[in-house]
Amino acid sequence: MNHETAVSKAKEIAEQILAPAARQNDKDARFSSEAIAALGPAGLLGITLPAEAGGAALGPRTVAAVIATLAEADASAAMVYLMHTCATATIAAARPAAAVGQTLKDIAAGRHLTTLAFSEAGSRSHFWAPVSRAKRNAGNVHLTAKKSWVTSAGHAQSYVVSALAPEGKSPTESTIYLIAGGTPGLSVAGPWDGLGMRANASAPMILEDCEVEPGLQLTDDGAGFKAMLDVVLPLFNLGTSAVALGLCRAAVAGTATHLNAARFEHLGQSLGESLPTLRAQLATMQIDTDGLAARIDDLVDHLERPRDTTMLRVLESKAAAGDIAIAVTSAAMRVCGGAAFSKHMAIERLFRDAHAGAVMAPTGDVLREFIGKAILGIPLF
Numbered sequence: 001m002n003h004e005t006a007v008s009k010a011k012e013i014a015e016q017i018l019a020p021a022a023r024q025n026d027k028d029a030r031f032s033s034e035a036i037a038a039l040g041p042a043g044l045l046g047i048t049l050p051a052e053a054g055g056a057a058l059g060p061r062t063v064a065a066v067i068a069t070l071a072e073a074d075a076s077a078a079m080v081y082l083m084h085t086c087a088t089a090t091i092a093a094a095r096p097a098a099a100v101g102q103t104l105k106d107i108a109a110g111r112h113l114t115t116l117a118f119s120e121a122g123s124r125s126h127f128w129a130p131v132s133r134a135k136r137n138a139g140n141v142h143l144t145a146k147k148s149w150v151t152s153a154g155h156a157q158s159y160v161v162s163a164l165a166p167e168g169k170s171p172t173e174s175t176i177y178l179i180a181g182g183t184p185g186l187s188v189a190g191p192w193d194g195l196g197m198r199a200n201a202s203a204p205m206i207l208e209d210c211e212v213e214p215g216l217q218l219t220d221d222g223a224g225f226k227a228m229l230d231v232v233l234p235l236f237n238l239g240t241s242a243v244a245l246g247l248c249r250a251a252v253a254g255t256a257t258h259l260n261a262a263r264f265e266h267l268g269q270s271l272g273e274s275l276p277t278l279r280a281q282l283a284t285m286q287i288d289t290d291g292l293a294a295r296i297d298d299l300v301d302h303l304e305r306p307r308d309t310t311m312l313r314v315l316e317s318k319a320a321a322g323d324i325a326i327a328v329t330s331a332a333m334r335v336c337g338g339a340a341f342s343k344h345m346a347i348e349r350l351f352r353d354a355h356a357g358a359v360m361a362p363t364g365d366v367l368r369e370f371i372g373k374a375i376l377g378i379p380l381f
């Protein structure tokens, strides 16, 4: 599969599977199993994996385009795909001693959905500092943890889980493990009823003395933090930026459709023909959306050809994308007026979904902290 095929398959799934069901899934907070049932056979669950694992070895350019395409139809499904892609990258980068060959083959074959379980109730959005600690026991380790949000909770075949290393001394000396769904002690701790992203099952999960064999330890002891920064962060920030782009594109398209369709009968004009103020706001939405697309292209270029400014771009991109998605969808709510407010159209779902990006870790505030420190040469941690 090449870039064009991957994006065209994503477009087909977005139009035929995601878009028709997005409204009802959002209303019912229902996880779209149909989305996964389509993404798997289409080969999209393994696009980043190397050819020897059965993947398509495609890079950040394709990941961003696929995610933005899915998000334009259903941001919840796009977020499920993003978490899967980040978890897959972590499994693929596992230390040589890890026994993850079959998991990678299953992902490439479209039979396996995975996800990240980093955030904990105790350390909240500071995912780099888990408060749970792995305990060593006769060659295996045992994990007990309260994971506060896990996208695809209860629906994934595996969970990429962080915990402090058994002998870790600092708050960031973590280790990452792969926990199979169905492992004794692993359970979903409650329902997911979010403001937005309602169809992605981002529920809390509990690990109660889960036993993990050495083969499912993905990083060396204490090397979890490095994997979070080197493997997960660039992909996650790119992907959340792409989700924001999809939301913005959908908001512009939905607003334009409304401005052409809704009419002032007494004036004999559509809303768009009648009111220059609405046209100007639509124009600003378009400018912001294209600006975000350019920012994502720039980040892709930095990830493809890493240089001194790459980490700064990684941080900036998600910080900017979160704000742009909120601004563009808020403008759409205002331009579409009561029609948007009364849920006659998809705009209010986009508006709610758009608020997730800025609060997902690293949050917009934390990113600004990091960027400010980086500019001043102050250590980030």
Ligand SMILES: Cc1cc2nc3c(=O)[nH]c(=O)nc-3n(C[C@H](O)[C@H](O)[C@H](O)COP(=O)(O)OP(=O)(O)OC[C@H]3O[C@@H](n4cnc5c(N)ncnc54)[C@H](O)[C@@H]3O)c2cc1C
Binding pocket: 083, 115, 116, 117, 118, 119, 120, 123, 124, 125, 126, 127, 149, 150, 151, 152, 194, 196, 197, 202, 356, 359, 360, 361, 362, 363, 364, 365, 366, 369
């Ligand atoms: C839809 C959704 C899906 C999610 N999916 C996953 C998932 O799959 N896996 C996973 O591990 N996690 C997931 N999360 C969790 C997410 O990544 C964050 O950990 C979570 O949203 C943090 O919320 P909190 O209330 O704990 O934030 P808090 O940490 O309590 O933050 C509260 C406020 O303080 C600000 N703040 C915190 N620290 C600083 C700082 N140092 N400087 C300045 N301001 C600061 C924050 O920006 C925020 O405004 C998900 C969250 C959501 C909403």
